Amino acid sequence: MKYDIRKLRLLSNAEIADGIFDMRLALSGDEPPVQCGQFAHVYVPGKSLRRPISVCDARGGVLRLVYQIKGEGTRIMSEMLPGCLVDVLLPLGNGFSVGRGKKYALIGGGIGVPPMLYTAAQCDSPLVITGFRNKELVILQDDFADAGAEVVLATDDGSAGQKGFVTDVLRARIAEVDEVCACGPTPMLRAIAQVCAEFGKPCQISLEERMACGIGACLVCAVKVRKNGEEIMQHVCRNGPVFNAEEVVFHG
Amino acid sequence: MADLSVKVAGVSFANPLIAASGTFGFGREYGEFYPLSKLGGISCKGITLQRRDGNPPPRIAETPSGILNAVGLQNPGVDVFINDDLPWLKQQNTVVIANIAGNTVEDYCAMAEKLSETDVDMIELNISCPNVKSGGVQFGTSCESVGQITREVRAHCKKPLIVKLSPNVTDIASIAQAAEANGADAVSLINTLTGMRIDINTRRPIIRNNTGGLSGAAVFPVAVRMVWQVSNAVKIPVIGMGGISSWEDAVEMMIAGATALQIGTVLFSDPYAPIKIAEGVSRFLDDNGIASVTELTGTVKPW
Numbered sequence: 001m002k003y004d005i006r007k008l009r010l011l012s013n014a015e016i017a018d019g020i021f022d023m024r025l026a027l028s029g030d031e032p033p034v035q036c037g038q039f040a041h042v043y044v045p046g047k048s049l050r051r052p053i054s055v056c057d058a059r060g061g062v063l064r065l066v067y068q069i070k071g072e073g074t075r076i077m078s079e080m081l082p083g084c085l086v087d088v089l090l091p092l093g094n095g096f097s098v099g100r101g102k103k104y105a106l107i108g109g110g111i112g113v114p115p116m117l118y119t120a121a122q123c124d125s126p127l128v129i130t131g132f133r134n135k136e137l138v139i140l141q142d143d144f145a146d147a148g149a150e151v152v153l154a155t156d157d158g159s160a161g162q163k164g165f166v167t168d169v170l171r172a173r174i175a176e177v178d179e180v181c182a183c184g185p186t187p188m189l190r191a192i193a194q195v196c197a198e199f200g201k202p203c204q205i206s207l208e209e210r211m212a213c214g215i216g217a218c219l220v221c222a223v224k225v226r227k228n229g230e231e232i233m234q235h236v237c238r239n240g241p242v243f244n245a246e247e248v249v250f251h252g
Numbered sequence: 253m254a255d256l257s258v259k260v261a262g263v264s265f266a267n268p269l270i271a272a273s274g275t276f277g278f279g280r281e282y283g284e285f286y287p288l289s290k291l292g293g294i295s296c297k298g299i300t301l302q303r304r305d306g307n308p309p310p311r312i313a314e315t316p317s318g319i320l321n322a323v324g325l326q327n328p329g330v331d332v333f334i335n336d337d338l339p340w341l342k343q344q345n346t347v348v349i350a351n352i353a354g355n356t357v358e359d360y361c362a363m364a365e366k367l368s369e370t371d372v373d374m375i376e377l378n379i380s381c382p383n384v385k386s387g388g389v390q391f392g393t394s395c396e397s398v399g400q401i402t403r404e405v406r407a408h409c410k411k412p413l414i415v416k417l418s419p420n421v422t423d424i425a426s427i428a429q430a431a432e433a434n435g436a437d438a439v440s441l442i443n444t445l446t447g448m449r450i451d452i453n454t455r456r457p458i459i460r461n462n463t464g465g466l467s468g469a470a471v472f473p474v475a476v477r478m479v480w481q482v483s484n485a486v487k488i489p490v491i492g493m494g495g496i497s498s499w500e501d502a503v504e505m506m507i508a509g510a511t512a513l514q515i516g517t518v519l520f521s522d523p524y525a526p527i528k529i530a531e532g533v534s535r536f537l538d539d540n541g542i543a544s545v546t547e548l549t550g551t552v553k554p555w
Contacts, residue, residue, distance in 0.1 A: 002284035005524070048468045049314050049520055073314070089523075210310040210458075212319065212520045215284070217277035219297070219326050220312040224305075233305045233326055238281075251308055 003215065005043075006031055007085040008063065013078065016066070018136045020111065021078045022056075025063040025086055034058035036119040037095025037181075037206055037242045040065055041214040043087035044073045050089065051077065052211045052237070054183065056114035056140075059121060063090070066114035066139065092214050093241050096204055098122050102178040105129060106149070107166050107192060109184025113140055115206060119181055120149040127177065128152065129169045131184070135160035167191045174199050181242075182206070186250065193245035203245035209236040224249040254537030255544040256530060258292070258512050260489045261412035261437035263373050265292035265347050265512060268533075268545055269502070269526040272493050272516030273298055273351040273376065273416075274323065278337040279344060285523045290530070293347030295440075295514060296333070298378045300352075301359045303329040313449045313458035318468030318495070319517055320447050322461035325353055325381060330363045334370055342371055349414065353378040357391075357401050361408040368410035375411045377402065377436075380418030380443035381465075389443075392418040395430040406435030414491065417441040417482070419471075424478050425485035432486045440491035440514060441482060442475045468517040471495045476508045483509025483550055497525070499532020506548040 008025035016022045027034075034055055040063065041050040051073045057064040069075050080086060096119050098104060104126040108116040113130050117140055120126050128149040132138050133156050144151040152169050153161025162169070170180070170192060182192045183206035196203035209221035216238025225234050225247045234240070256267035266289070271282070273295040279288050288294065306326025313320045327333070333350070341348045350372045354360040360377065367375055379392035379401060391401045402415055415431040417424055419442035428439050444465025449458045457463070475494025483490045492510025496502055497518040505513055518525040537545060 001286065003523070004285070005522075043521060047314065047521070048317065048319050048517060049312075210312045212312050212321075213275070213281070213523075214520075215281040215523075217281040218275055218321075218520065219277070219306065219323050220309070220321060222306060222309045222311060222323075222326065224308075 003089060006088050006090055008088055010080055010082050010084050010086050011062065012082055013080055015078070017139045019069045020137065020139055021067055021069070023065040023067065023077065023080070023086075025065070025088070027058065027061050027063050029061065031090055034063070034091040035095035036098065036122050037115055038091040038093050039241060041089040041092055042077060044076050046076065047073045049073070049212055050214060052092070052214060054115035054206065054241070055091065055118055057118045057121070059118070068111040089214055093237055094239065096181045096206070096242050098181065100124050103127070103176060105170060105173065105177040105180045107131075107170060107180065107182040107184070109166055109188040110137065112182070112184030112188075112206070115183050116181070117143050117147060120144055120147045125150065127173060129154065129166045131155070131166035131188070132160070133157070165191070167195055170195055174201065177201060180204070189245070190250050193248070196245060204242050205245045205248065206241045207236050207243060207248070208241070211237050213237070224251060254534055254542060256534055258546055260491065260512050261374065261414070263347055263412055267292040267530045268506065268512040269530050270295055270347070270349070270491065270512055270514045271519070271526060272514035273378065275516035275519050278333065279341055282519070282523060283344065286527060287344070289345035290527050291346050292512065293349055293373070294341065295349040295351050295376055296337070296341070297327055298325050298351045298353040298381060299327045299330050299333045299363070300325055300354060301330055301362055303327065303332070308460045310458060310460055313464065315447065315449060315466060315468070316470060318466055318470035319520070320449055320459055320464035320466050321444070322459045322464035324461065330366055334366065338370055338372060347373045349374045349376050351376040351378050351416070353381055357404050360401060360405050364405045364409035368408070372411060374414055375409055376414040376416050376440060377405055378416050380416050389418050389420065392427070393421050395426050398427050399430040399434045402431045402434035402436050412437040414438045414440050416443055418443050419445050419474060419478055419494070425481045428482040428486050432488050436488060438489045438491060439482060439486065440493060442471065442478050442494040445471055445474065467495065469495045469497045472497070472501060476505060479505060479510050480508040480552060496529070499529045499536060502529045502533050503536055503548060506545065507550070507552045509550040509552070511546070511549050
């Protein structure tokens with residue numbers, strides 16, 4: 001069987017920035033290997049839907065899920081105490097395809113930053129560009145440095161790092177980059193996809209959509225993609241969350 | 253060990269737990285969790301005559317003890333189902349129910365004809381989908397239209413025919429009688445209740461379709477009431493569904509009048525729910541010295 005429910009021991013669940021938590025779970029070792037950009041589907045007691053959270057890290061036998069309180073489900077997650085067992089479906093989805101020997105720009109915006117950490121750990125000296133609204137929301141800067149990345153910090157209001165958007169940094173540095181991976185709000189991903197198209201750089205983006213089953217059965221987390229000239233519906237959980245940016249038909 | 257097998261319209265199920273249409277695709281994904289033979293049956297994702305891409309996202313919103321969805325019948329079309337999915341499904345040693353939806357009565361008849369030439373076990377007539385612009389629930393809300401579509405599909409259908417009923421009606425029992433009188437072999441109920449959620453900051457409905465279908469534990473008491481009313485009004489078997497989340501719910505729904513059950517929304521929090529429910533029902537029967545699950549059906553003692 002490809003899928004199973006895992007009950008993982010909660011090691012810590014600390015608030016690392018305003019409303020952002022770093023959940024660390026002990027992997028049992030018998031899970032399939034976790035790829036960067038994949039997600040865990042977390043059971044929240046009392047809720048009808050699991051919460052899909054991108055894997056922030058899975059090195060050293062510890063699964064890190066860095067998440068933001070967005071509603072009741074993530075609030076309940078933030079109240080889970082060390083020692084308890086957390087019910088997760090893991091690993092789900094298709095992650096980033098990265099390898100050694102290329103120069104990657106890994107770009108995260110806001111709560112889209114965490115999955116770039118495990119991704120950075122799979123690359124040689126990547127350029128990591130992180131963007132946040134303000135200094136209160138900045139996370140994981142030291143972790144990226146420890147993973148061997150050059151990390152650039154940008155904030156919308158200039159309260160930390162340089163003032164501006166991640167795309168400003170990308171444009172300035174794109175000549176040295178072979179490929180781009182990104183995760184964050186849709187307008188940011190759309191802008192990054194445009195820059196990459198302009199400069200002819202391959203670009204992978206991790207998308208988010210309201211999700212239910214997490215495995216491609218219920219078809220709720222739809223995303224429109226263009227394949228062989230035809231627009232078709234695919235699903236974030238099963239076909240993604242990482243897609244080739246050139247194929248994504250942005251909506252709204 | 254109690255006997256969990258049930259029979260609906262001449263079709264034998266190993267147990268009364270059937271995966272509900274729309275929550276289980278064509279089975280392949282959940283087949284990566286457990287052998288599908290552990291289920292009594294699968295009601296497949298609703299299929300239409302031609303491929304449909306469905307509604308734009310978001311297609312789902314969480315609600316207190318439930319969800320709203322508006323997928324809009326995304327599916328690859330009946331021919332792809334018959335050629336690519338049905339042969340695989342038929343190897344899984346479980347009852348396969350094709351759920352069909354259409355824009356016109358002719359669509360339904362054409363699909364019933366095509367499926368009658370396959371080895372699908374049963375056909376479920378979906379005249380209760382609230383999330384498509386034409387067809388779907390428009391056929392399911394009056395006795396006349398339910399009677400007419402059941403009669404016409406019946407004439408083109410060689411398989412046992414289940415009519416899936418909408419709860420968005422004033423008198424579901426008379427609708428069920430209209431289905432029965434026009435040739436339905438069974439009825440299944442309830443489909444989802446139409447609902448809506450709004451983001452108070454953007455003032456936009458959370459679901460792109462504005463409205464969606466409510467399912468999950470929140471609708472269970474409504475479903476029990478309707479299954480009870482319908483089972484008192486018809487002689488054909490009733491397949492009960494709507495928010496069943498535990499083995500206790502399953503027992504309750506059968507006592508209300510259901511011969512078999514469909515399980516849907518609970519799968520999203522616990523993919524193993526149908527198996528756990530079947531095990532719980534089995535224990536309940538053993539603990540109470542009941543030899544067969546069929547002995548539960550319709551045994552409610554109303555005041």
